[in-house]
Amino acid sequence: MTNKSVKNSVGRPKTFEKDDVIKLAMNHFWEHGFEGTNLDDLLVAMGIKKSSFYRTFKSKEEVFFLSLNLYKQETFTLLEQLKGEIGVKETLVQIIKYDIDEAKKIGKLKGCLLIDCGKEFYKKHGIISEYMRTEMDDFVDFFAKFVKEGQLNGQITNQLDAKLLAVRYLTLYTGIISSLQAGIEFSVVDDLLFFVEELLK
Amino acid sequence: MTNKSVKNSVGRPKTFEKDDVIKLAMNHFWEHGFEGTNLDDLLVAMGIKKSSFYRTFKSKEEVFFLSLNLYKQETFTLLEQLKGEIGVKETLVQIIKYDIDEAKKIGKLKGCLLIDCGKEFYKKHGIISEYMRTEMDDFVDFFAKFVKEGQLNGQITNQLDAKLLAVRYLTLYTGIISSLQAGIEFSVVDDLLFFVEELLK
DNA sequence: ATAATTTTGTACTATTTGGTACAATAAAGG
DNA sequence: CCTTTATTGTACCAAATAGTACAAAATTAT
Numbered sequence: 315m316t317n318k319s320v321k322n323s324v325g326r327p328k329t330f331e332k333d334d335v336i337k338l339a340m341n342h343f344w345e346h347g348f349e350g351t352n353l354d355d356l357l358v359a360m361g362i363k364k365s366s367f368y369r370t371f372k373s374k375e376e377v378f379f380l381s382l383n384l385y386k387q388e389t390f391t392l393l394e395q396l397k398g399e400i401g402v403k404e405t406l407v408q409i410i411k412y413d414i415d416e417a418k419k420i421g422k423l424k425g426c427l428l429i430d431c432g433k434e435f436y437k438k439h440g441i442i443s444e445y446m447r448t449e450m451d452d453f454v455d456f457f458a459k460f461v462k463e464g465q466l467n468g469q470i471t472n473q474l475d476a477k478l479l480a481v482r483y484l485t486l487y488t489g490i491i492s493s494l495q496a497g498i499e500f501s502v503v504d505d506l507l508f509f510v511e512e513l514l515k
Numbered sequence: 516m517t518n519k520s521v522k523n524s525v526g527r528p529k530t531f532e533k534d535d536v537i538k539l540a541m542n543h544f545w546e547h548g549f550e551g552t553n554l555d556d557l558l559v560a561m562g563i564k565k566s567s568f569y570r571t572f573k574s575k576e577e578v579f580f581l582s583l584n585l586y587k588q589e590t591f592t593l594l595e596q597l598k599g600e601i602g603v604k605e606t607l608v609q610i611i612k613y614d615i616d617e618a619k620k621i622g623k624l625k626g627c628l629l630i631d632c633g634k635e636f637y638k639k640h641g642i643i644s645e646y647m648r649t650e651m652d653d654f655v656d657f658f659a660k661f662v663k664e665g666q667l668n669g670q671i672t673n674q675l676d677a678k679l680l681a682v683r684y685l686t687l688y689t690g691i692i693s694s695l696q697a698g699i700e701f702s703v704v705d706d707l708l709f710f711v712e713e714l715l716k
Numbered sequence: 717a718t719a720a721t722t723t724t725g726t727a728c729t730a731t732t733t734g735g736t737a738c739a740a741t742a743a744a745g746g
Numbered sequence: 747c748c749t750t751t752a753t754t755g756t757a758c759c760a761a762a763t764a765g766t767a768c769a770a771a772a773t774t775a776t
Binding site: 345346347349350421422428429430432433434436437438440441442446447450451454474477478481482484485486487488489490492493495496497498499502505506509 | 546547548550551622623629630631633634635637638639641642643647648651652655675678679682683685686687688689690691693694696697698699700703706707710
């Protein structure tokens with residue numbers, strides 16, 4: 315897209331792109347959380363050395379916020395793409411089904427970077443991070459529009475206010491993630507997907 | 516209840532009861548999580564000095580597991596008590612309403628010690644703690660029995676299998692906690708309580 | 717007073733944490 | 747070869763972490 319791979323006029327050429335290592339960092343934060351990520355492991359995940367890290371970024375925290383931003387971008391992009399393929403309602407269902415299947419298969423579930431790290435921050439500092447709150451609002455707004463579209467084209471028959479329905483969906487989603495991560499029996503998990511489908515009707 | 520306050524034959528009398536300081540520790544863990552609790556703050560919360568702490572307990576971890584056990588006991592006791600006063604269904608609703616009100620009023624919400632610390636452990640070690648899993652099973656079983664009772668006496672009209680309904684309820688509950696802690700707008704929170712009431716019908 | 721027991725205070729340890737400083741080296745163009 | 751730029755390696759730092767050791771003081775019964 316942008317002029318990433320243009321040769322810099324002179325000097326040793328770069329061996330990594332900033333955006334690429336942010337993505338690697340994002341995946342690591344996503345899996346381990348912010349506090350659960352120590353710098354050494356993060357560096358291994360990013361494939362760069364400490365010296366390069368601190369020449370490129372200000373701190374671990376800065377990389378985290380860049381990761382959070384990338385997470386939002388990628389989530390929205392994925393949802394829009396899926397929408398084009400299978401429609402609004404099916405996208406909302408499949409997103410959750412994907413997590414359930416992943417938990418069943420590999421017994422591991424990354425969950426939601428925003429919610430999980432928001433919770434970490436909340437537990438640590440006793441207040442909601444203002445940054446997290448606005449990110450959360452972005453998610454709610456996006457899903458509200460998403461749901462609205464489904465209601466208008468008839469894929470979602472539940473005529474509850476789109477924003478409220480989006481919040482119900484997101485709440486259920488984060489609850490399912492927590493339940494899965496808390497090790498709920500697989501025998502009862504499928505019913506949770508029915509629950510979601512009932513909600514979207 | 517037990518012979519807590521009997522005088523020990525000789526020596527300086529105890530100034531704190533083990534169970535009492537465990538309860539204080541529980542409340543601190545509940546609010547800050549396990550990793551988010553450092554020993555010095557924990558000691559302040561428990562009102563004892565480090566020397567006393569390590570003479571009474573083996574480690575921070577031991578106190579945490581004792582706290583977790585107490586948490587379960589107290590939760591079940593509270594639910595049984597409320598059941599006697601306002602019935603099964605109303606108890607399930609009010610429990611959540613209490614959290615919502617707390618979040619609205621003081622802008623702070625402890626959430627669920629088991630789920631929150633289970634998530635911490637999960638994120639850190641990549642697997643579900645076996646201890647947490649069995650605790651989770653205890654909770655599911657308790658709520659399943661609770662729901663069953665409500666279905667039999669007609670307070671809950673939703674005739675979905677009691678265990679599945681209990682899991683739906685718990686999932687919704689943990690989702691609501693996450694949403695509140697993530698700083699969802701208060702304007703949409705009330706609808707989440709309607710959602711719970713609809714579920715229990 | 718003395719023995720028994722509990723709590724406190726102080727000092728210490730070993731490990732891990734995020735972060736810094738800086739020289740050495742690698743890879744390109746001029 | 748020389749300059750420029752990117753990466754690496756090594757060494758270090760200050761702070762925070764959970765936990766230990768042990769003497770001193772407090773409070774009781776005998």
